[in-house]
Amino acid sequence: MNEPILSVQNLTTAFRTSEGWREVVRDISFDIHAGETLAVVGESGSGKSVTALSAMRLLPKDKARSTGRILLEGRDLLTLPEHQMRAVRGGRIGMIFQEPMTSLNPVFTIGNQLAEALVLHRDMSWKQAEAEALRLMERVRIPSAGTRLHEYPHKFSGGMRQRVMIAMALACKPRLLIADEPTTALDVTIQAEILSLIAELQREENMAVLFITHDMGVVAEVADRTVVMYRGDMIETGDTPQLFAAPGQPYTRALLASIPRLGAMAGSVTPRRFPQVDAATGVATEGAQLPPPPSATQPVVKVSNLSIRFDLPQGRVHAVEDVSFDLHPGETLALVGESGCGKSTTGRAIMRLNTPSAGEILVGGQNVAKARPAELRALRRSAQMIFQDPFASLNPRISVGAAILEPILTHGLLPKPAARERVSQLLEQVGLSPDMATRFPHEFSGGQRQRISIARALALDPQFIVADEAVSALDVSVKAQVSNLLMDLQAQRGLAYLFISHDMSVVERISHRVAVMYFGEIVEIGPRAAIFGNAQHPYTRRLIAAVPVPDPAQRGTRPAPPAVEPRSPIRPLDYVPPKRRYREITPGHFVMDEAAA
Amino acid sequence: MNRIVRAMLGRLAGMALVLVIVATVVFVIVRVTPGDPAAVMLGSDATPQDIADLRSRMGLDAPLIVQYGQFMLGLLRGDLGQSIFLGQSVGQALLARAEPTFFLTLFSILIACAIALPVGVLSAVKRGTVFDQIVVTLTMIASSVPSFWLGLMLIQVFAVSMGLFPASGYGGPDSGFFERLQHLVLPAVALGVVNSALITRFTRAAMLDVLGDDYVRTARAKGATERRVVLKHALRNALVPIITVIGLSVAMLVAGAVVTETVFGLPGIGNLVVSAVLRRDYPVIQGTLLVVAAIYVLINFVVDMLYILVDPRVRL
Numbered sequence: 001m002n003e004p005i006l007s008v009q010n011l012t013t014a015f016r017t018s019e020g021w022r023e024v025v026r027d028i029s030f031d032i033h034a035g036e037t038l039a040v041v042g043e044s045g046s047g048k049s050v051t052a053l054s055a056m057r058l059l060p061k062d063k064a065r066s067t068g069r070i071l072l073e074g075r076d077l078l079t080l081p082e083h084q085m086r087a088v089r090g091g092r093i094g095m096i097f098q099e100p101m102t103s104l105n106p107v108f109t110i111g112n113q114l115a116e117a118l119v120l121h122r123d124m125s126w127k128q129a130e131a132e133a134l135r136l137m138e139r140v141r142i143p144s145a146g147t148r149l150h151e152y153p154h155k156f157s158g159g160m161r162q163r164v165m166i167a168m169a170l171a172c173k174p175r176l177l178i179a180d181e182p183t184t185a186l187d188v189t190i191q192a193e194i195l196s197l198i199a200e201l202q203r204e205e206n207m208a209v210l211f212i213t214h215d216m217g218v219v220a221e222v223a224d225r226t227v228v229m230y231r232g233d234m235i236e237t238g239d240t241p242q243l244f245a246a247p248g249q250p251y252t253r254a255l256l257a258s259i260p261r262l263g264a265m266a267g268s269v270t271p272r273r274f275p276q277v278d279a280a281t282g283v284a285t286e287g288a289q290l291p292p293p294p295s296a297t298q299p300v301v302k303v304s305n306l307s308i309r310f311d312l313p314q315g316r317v318h319a320v321e322d323v324s325f326d327l328h329p330g331e332t333l334a335l336v337g338e339s340g341c342g343k344s345t346t347g348r349a350i351m352r353l354n355t356p357s358a359g360e361i362l363v364g365g366q367n368v369a370k371a372r373p374a375e376l377r378a379l380r381r382s383a384q385m386i387f388q389d390p391f392a393s394l395n396p397r398i399s400v401g402a403a404i405l406e407p408i409l410t411h412g413l414l415p416k417p418a419a420r421e422r423v424s425q426l427l428e429q430v431g432l433s434p435d436m437a438t439r440f441p442h443e444f445s446g447g448q449r450q451r452i453s454i455a456r457a458l459a460l461d462p463q464f465i466v467a468d469e470a471v472s473a474l475d476v477s478v479k480a481q482v483s484n485l486l487m488d489l490q491a492q493r494g495l496a497y498l499f500i501s502h503d504m505s506v507v508e509r510i511s512h513r514v515a516v517m518y519f520g521e522i523v524e525i526g527p528r529a530a531i532f533g534n535a536q537h538p539y540t541r542r543l544i545a546a547v548p549v550p551d552p553a554q555r556g557t558r559p560a561p562p563a564v565e566p567r568s569p570i571r572p573l574d575y576v577p578p579k580r581r582y583r584e585i586t587p588g589h590f591v592m593d594e595a596a597a
Numbered sequence: 598m599n600r601i602v603r604a605m606l607g608r609l610a611g612m613a614l615v616l617v618i619v620a621t622v623v624f625v626i627v628r629v630t631p632g633d634p635a636a637v638m639l640g641s642d643a644t645p646q647d648i649a650d651l652r653s654r655m656g657l658d659a660p661l662i663v664q665y666g667q668f669m670l671g672l673l674r675g676d677l678g679q680s681i682f683l684g685q686s687v688g689q690a691l692l693a694r695a696e697p698t699f700f701l702t703l704f705s706i707l708i709a710c711a712i713a714l715p716v717g718v719l720s721a722v723k724r725g726t727v728f729d730q731i732v733v734t735l736t737m738i739a740s741s742v743p744s745f746w747l748g749l750m751l752i753q754v755f756a757v758s759m760g761l762f763p764a765s766g767y768g769g770p771d772s773g774f775f776e777r778l779q780h781l782v783l784p785a786v787a788l789g790v791v792n793s794a795l796i797t798r799f800t801r802a803a804m805l806d807v808l809g810d811d812y813v814r815t816a817r818a819k820g821a822t823e824r825r826v827v828l829k830h831a832l833r834n835a836l837v838p839i840i841t842v843i844g845l846s847v848a849m850l851v852a853g854a855v856v857t858e859t860v861f862g863l864p865g866i867g868n869l870v871v872s873a874v875l876r877r878d879y880p881v882i883q884g885t886l887l888v889v890a891a892i893y894v895l896i897n898f899v900v901d902m903l904y905i906l907v908d909p910r911v912r913l
Contacts, residue, residue, distance in 0.1 A: 089819065097811060168815075
């Protein structure tokens, strides 16, 4: 083969800490050729992003240093003078980042930011650059590019912003595109669109792509070759199909074994624990099937015709529209859909964290909206919530023990010594040690913090828990462990979960029933097996089809996702939503009647 | 632009309401002051006849609601009332004193910004260096120095010892415009330096905040020069808090005119208020309060408009 576009040789990057230099990336070597995609995969802290930033020399000079060689078309980037490096950045190497929401400058128009890249590298006047920017926006298929060119980033959705970032990265026809978790923050349907866009542009330009991700499903979809990283070391590298078929290292085997795979639950009625993976050998033992929930008498939560609307200067957002469902003791109902579909708003309404515009929510037969302060306290006891971000949802100045203790004392459930005893028990139940109670949140990892949040939610011995994307921010192996914990606690305590998530493969494992939300409405609801095995609504099908399949052998066998024009959720103030009708497909499986829509 | 016009109209309506409330409060304060204002103003050796005359001149003998109506109607016509002692209307008195206050405030804030913006930005960019540490130390010292003390020191050095600038006052009645302005140099430097400390700190903090943002990294990944990254991408985003603190500084300068103008012997609005209070010239106190309040509201308005110009996401 001819000379690689990028050749990383023995790259070691160290960060300055109070104890001296600490190596965060050790002795990494790989090549990427023109037209090829190399995935660097690993969990958080594996050093994959640092590798990319080292290649761009974007790490702060005084806090990080790199040794080894990073050859771009034969030139060593690590020894290049700064002004030549600037010509490389954005000129020879384009880069896109994980956070499309914050990666664009909020105070300049999209057109200005796109044109800037062209003016910097391609010797164009601003006028020429704007014309070219328009062409670039059309190329990444941004609808009505002509007017959107003059708009600011806050008017763009996450997916559209990532398209702008791609246009910007590709503006100067780089030889190498570095994509650092480009779809992690996006909905799964948008992710599929962005991935196919990158692949298409790569083919046209014969670019090399360095694709950084934690998602083995995405790796299987995009990468020709894969580098697996773990705590700064390159564990394994190889052709993607081979790596998936015959992983050489235990860590790679463990990583592959922990991936939730859509379809793994076919033929099983109740939820099943994730496989237990032995980190030393990478051998997985299939998880146990959970017992069916007790045959329900009374639902613990009953939501009837719930509507939540927000008025904006531009109109009205029907965040939740005519939503009804029951949640029974011991049952997990998953609420799925993409961001902005109203699933979190629904969960928050049940906790009375916002105010419904219409409809009724009964928790244990008690109307949530009409509860008086004393009744509300009782409600809050029986209903608890776990949030997505384990870093933000624990107060950094309160010890973990005190955080779990607080609700017990607030509700006066136990005297203080007994309450402390209870905290120890709770920590043990969520798989932590009781002596951790005196520590503070920053001393824990993300997975441990989420366990602490669960212990805090359990402190009041609730009947049900709203888990709002509770495992979404966790690394794949930790995600499996925390999901297993939730399932175990459910089996022991008969807890009911409203499991709000966009992650279809976790939902498939954990839930008894699934409700699919789209633009504030439930378009399909039913037993988990029916939703995944016999999806009726086109949106449900699209959602399931968009989930990346962690199997390189299946690449290209699935049709490309249709690009769906994003719809504005804002309606005129006098908009009256049509009354929806539902068809019952099989007992308990309802789908919105499209004929009436 | 439509967005800006709409926000401006909304704000202007709000401002009008604030001013009506301020005017009402001022009206009430003067009426609830213990004792008869007329008697208080004229002193102990006034005859009841003098007091009664003054009361009717001030309109204090009419029913309260009528007084209020007349007061507000006067304001609508721009009539702030008559000074008791100056023999001129309050409006005339204020106008005659506006010049030194206006230029002193203007020069002070210009000097403050000229120091604070470059130093603050540079200090953030060079965070942790010796330069940064010196800046942090100096701003701490400067913000603890009272401006009048610094002013006195400047007078001592540049006026008394070196004779470069006048020490006090605002020139005679027939001195020219530029001659008058010379009198403002030392006070403006004193106020500018002291005010620059706070603005420097805010600029530094705001820049440190945005320099870590993702879009700054994007700009670098685009291959922009460091200068462009800092001055275009970062500074523009840091401007909202910086504008806020500059606006606050201007407001404090106007309110602080009472002290500065006394120290430097400047015949400005601050000076007018002090003499009016000493002589219990109620209409002047009342009028000045209103005008200063109006200036505050105006500064806030300007700051809000600047927010909109600087940040397209701001909605008012």
